[in-house]
Each structure stands twice: as C-alpha cells, then as structure tokens.
Amino acid sequence: MRITDVEVLVTCPGRNFVTLRVRTDEGVHGLGDATLNGRELAVVSYLRDHVAPCLIGRDPFRIEDIWQYLYRGAYWRRGPVTMTAIGAVDMALWDIKGKALGVPVYELLGGASRAGVLVYGHASGESAGEAVDAVGRYLDLGYKAVRVQAGVPGLSGTYGVGRGELFYEPAGTGLPREDVWSAEKYLATVPSLFARVRDEYGDEVRLLHDAHHRLTPIQAARLGRDLEPYRLFWLEDVAPAEQQEAFRLIRQHTTTPLAVGEIFSTIHDATVLLREYLIDYLRMTVVHGGGITHLRNAAAYADVHQVRTGCHGATDLSPVAMAAALHLDLSIPNFGIQEYMRHTAETDEVFPHAYTFSGGYLHPGGSPGLGVDYRDDLAERHPYQRAYLPVSRLEDGTMGNW
Ligand code: KDG
Numbered sequence: 001m002r003i004t005d006v007e008v009l010v011t012c013p014g015r016n017f018v019t020l021r022v023r024t025d026e027g028v029h030g031l032g033d034a035t036l037n038g039r040e041l042a043v044v045s046y047l048r049d050h051v052a053p054c055l056i057g058r059d060p061f062r063i064e065d066i067w068q069y070l071y072r073g074a075y076w077r078r079g080p081v082t083m084t085a086i087g088a089v090d091m092a093l094w095d096i097k098g099k100a101l102g103v104p105v106y107e108l109l110g111g112a113s114r115a116g117v118l119v120y121g122h123a124s125g126e127s128a129g130e131a132v133d134a135v136g137r138y139l140d141l142g143y144k145a146v147r148v149q150a151g152v153p154g155l156s157g158t159y160g161v162g163r164g165e166l167f168y169e170p171a172g173t174g175l176p177r178e179d180v181w182s183a184e185k186y187l188a189t190v191p192s193l194f195a196r197v198r199d200e201y202g203d204e205v206r207l208l209h210d211a212h213h214r215l216t217p218i219q220a221a222r223l224g225r226d227l228e229p230y231r232l233f234w235l236e237d238v239a240p241a242e243q244q245e246a247f248r249l250i251r252q253h254t255t256t257p258l259a260v261g262e263i264f265s266t267i268h269d270a271t272v273l274l275r276e277y278l279i280d281y282l283r284m285t286v287v288h289g290g291g292i293t294h295l296r297n298a299a300a301y302a303d304v305h306q307v308r309t310g311c312h313g314a315t316d317l318s319p320v321a322m323a324a325a326l327h328l329d330l331s332i333p334n335f336g337i338q339e340y341m342r343h344t345a346e347t348d349e350v351f352p353h354a355y356t357f358s359g360g361y362l363h364p365g366g367s368p369g370l371g372v373d374y375r376d377d378l379a380e381r382h383p384y385q386r387a388y389l390p391v392s393r394l395e396d397g398t399m400g401n402w
C-alpha cells in the first residue's frame with residue numbers, strides 16, 4: 001500500500017477544526033486531527049507545505065518509521081505546531097491500518113484493558129449556585145465525574161464558565177477578548193464552592209477543578225491544602241505547567257491529587273514531574289502530543305512512576321482526536337480518566353463517529369480504524385473564521401496567564 005494524496009481540510013462548524021486526510025492507492029483513507037486552538041493556520045502550512053510532499057509514495061503501515069522520520073528528520077524538534085502536525089499524520093496512519101485490517105485501533109494497541117472509558121463533564125455557572133445546579137444536571141445524565149468551575153464575583157469572564165447547559169467554548173471570533181484576573185479574589189471563592197457541591201451531592205461523585213496555570217507556587221499550595229476536605233479527584237494546572245520545579249514546593253504542602261500536561265508536546269516536558277513523583281495524572285493528548293505513537297510511550301513512562309493518564313478533551317480537540325484518545329484510553333494499563341467536553345450538534349454532523357456515551361463512560365465502538373468520518377459536503381458550508389482564546393490581565397492592567 002502506498003500514500004497517494006494528503007489533504008489538509010479546514011472547517012468551522014461552530015468552531016475551527018483542521019483535519020488531515022491521507023489517501024492510499026488501495027482506496028483506504030485515514031483521518032487525523034490537526035487543530036491547534038487560535039494558531040490553526042500555522043499547522044495547516046506546516047502540513048501542507050512541509051510534511052505532505054514527504055509522505056507521498058510511503059508505505060502507511062510503517063507508522064513508527066514515519067513518526068521517527070518526521071520527528072528526527074525535521075531537526076527542529078518539539079513545540080506545539082510540530083507535534084500537532086506529527087500527531088495528525090500519526091492518527092491518520094493508525095486509522096488506515098485499522099481499516100485495512102478490519103479492526104478498531106484499540107485492537108492494534110494490545111486490545112481492551114477495560115469495559116469503558118471513565119469521563120468527566122464540565123459543570124459551570126456564573127455564580128456558585130448555578131455551578132452547583134449544573135453538577136446536578138451532569139449527574140442526571142449519568143456522569144460519575146464532574147469538573148466544577150464558577151465565576152468569581154467582581155471579575156469578568158472567569159476561565160471555565162460556559163454558555164448554555166452543556167457547552168463551554170472559550171475561543172471567540174475576531175481578535176482576543178481581554179478578561180480580568182485576580183488570584184486573591186479567586187482563592188477566596190473556590191473552597192466554599194466545593195463545600196456546597198459536597199453538601200448537595202455527597203462524597204461519591206468524583207470532583208475536578210482547573211486553575212488554568214494562574215497561581216504562584218505558594219498560592220497553588222494553599223489552594224491544594226484548602227481543598228483537601230472536599231477530596232478532589234484532581235486539581236489541574238494549579239501553577240504554570242512549564243515550571244516543573246515549582247511542583248516540588250506545591251507537592252510538599254498538599255495531598256490533593258495534581259494533574260498537569262494539556263499544553264505539553266512531548267514527554268520531555270514532563271520528566272521532572274514524573275521522575276520526582278510530583279503529579280498524579282498526565283494530561284497530554286494525542287493531538288498536541290505527537291499522536292498515538294508518542295502518547296503511548298509517554299503513558300508507559302508515566303506508568304513507571306505510578307502516574308495515570310487524564311487526556312485533554314476540550315471542544316478544540318475534534319471528534320477525530322477524541323476517538324484516537326478513546327482507543328488509547330481503552331487499551332493502556334494506567335488509564336485514569338478522559339475529559340469529555342461535548343461537541344455541538346453541528347460539529348458532530350461534520351464528524352459522524354462510532355464512539356458512544358453511556359452511564360458515565362465512553363466507548364470507541366467496534367468500527368475499523370478510529371471510527372470517525374468527515375462529511376465534506378457539510379464541512380464546506382462552514383469556512384474558516386479567525387478566532388482566538390481570550391487573554392487575561394490583572395486588575396491593574398498587567399498581562400497575566402490566561
Ligand atoms: O485550547 C485551550 C483549551 O482546550 C483549554 O483552555 C481547556 O484547560 C482546558 C481544559 O482543561 O479543558
């Protein structure tokens with residue numbers, strides 16, 4: 001089998017997605033997600049101008065060799081644009097191999113290690129009361145784990161607070177929106193939010209929270225300690241993820257489990273965190289972390305350090321990346337949890353998929369390959385629209401971390 005064509009497809013069914021389609025001389029094609037939120041067209045060019053010409057004529061079954069060729073061969077390694085592009089190619093090749101052999105990708109990865117993939121949903125509200133009510137709606141849908149975020153009084157546009165009942169979409173069209181941030185105001189509200197959620201729903205539901213890289217190490221340590229009575233499943237990105245050494249201080253102060261890694265592009269971003277047992281969950285994902293091939297290696301390295309996976313699964317990861325994550329989640333020994341931010345109906349129509357949700361678990365389904373299609377006819381109705389994540393300023397106007 002040979003690769004004959006590589007297409008980079010851009011569509012905006014409610015938000016932008018970049019999809020790679022790799023075609024072969026035997027009529028089998030594979031899909032990969034190449035979406036990098038707010039920097040989509042950089043990956044389009046990387047793939048179209050620099051990667052696609054190198055793939056034509058290659059054997060798509062040689063997944064590992066092509067991964068190494070793209071990673072080692074570029075000389076310029078790592079970084080989100082490079083690793084998203086490699087990730088998209090890698091997903092598409094696993095998809096082709098599964099389809100050609102007539103098996104779902106998880107069978108190629110060693111088979112199912114569990115019956116389903118535990119997921120968490122996103123409950124949020126402008127006020128703590130609204131967020132508490134939103135948790136109830138997720139529990140009614142069968143979720144066993146819920147991330148909880150609430151607006152902070154006095155601050156506009158707090159991270160994680162969604163529109164509508166089930167959807168959260170931080171990216172907006174046009175230039176970046178500017179939000180206002182105060183760690184002091186935030187820290188004063190989070191513990192009481194979780195006290196209310198535990199009071200209302202008891203101890204069984206797994207609760208998660210994302211601080212989105214905004215605290216200093218000592219603020220992060222304090223938040224972790226203040227949340228201990230509410231036994232969180234995890235506290236995510238409690239300090240900027242690239243400051244691995246900062247987690248030494250945080251870890252000394254709190255037993256709240258920590259999750260980091262959605263912005264990591266290779267395992268080299270997490271070596272201190274893992275080797276020194278500073279985190280409990282690794283959030284790297286297939287699309288921004290070099291595909292199934294690299295994430296499988298990263299998960300194995302995490303497993304050696306008793307760290308479980310908790311793959312990023314926000315709306316900016318297309319259903320193709322979600323499916324790829326689910327095949328990996330189902331197969332690896334140290335799976336922890338999968339983020340599942342639901343896509344809108346418009347998005348799901350462009351990407352019909354075999355994965356299904358039931359009773360708090362997702363399953364990738366039994367279709368050969370990844371189990372996701374791409375409807376060109378619908379995708380073409382939604383052309384790319386410039387969109388960005390917001391940026392964040394402190395109350396005095398200084399730039400902060402979004
Ligand atoms: O593109 C960035 C979003 O995916 C990110 O802000 C969402 O932090 C996030 C999460 O945990 O889903």
Ligand code: MG
Nearest residue numbers: 210236237262
């Ligand atoms: Mg996050």
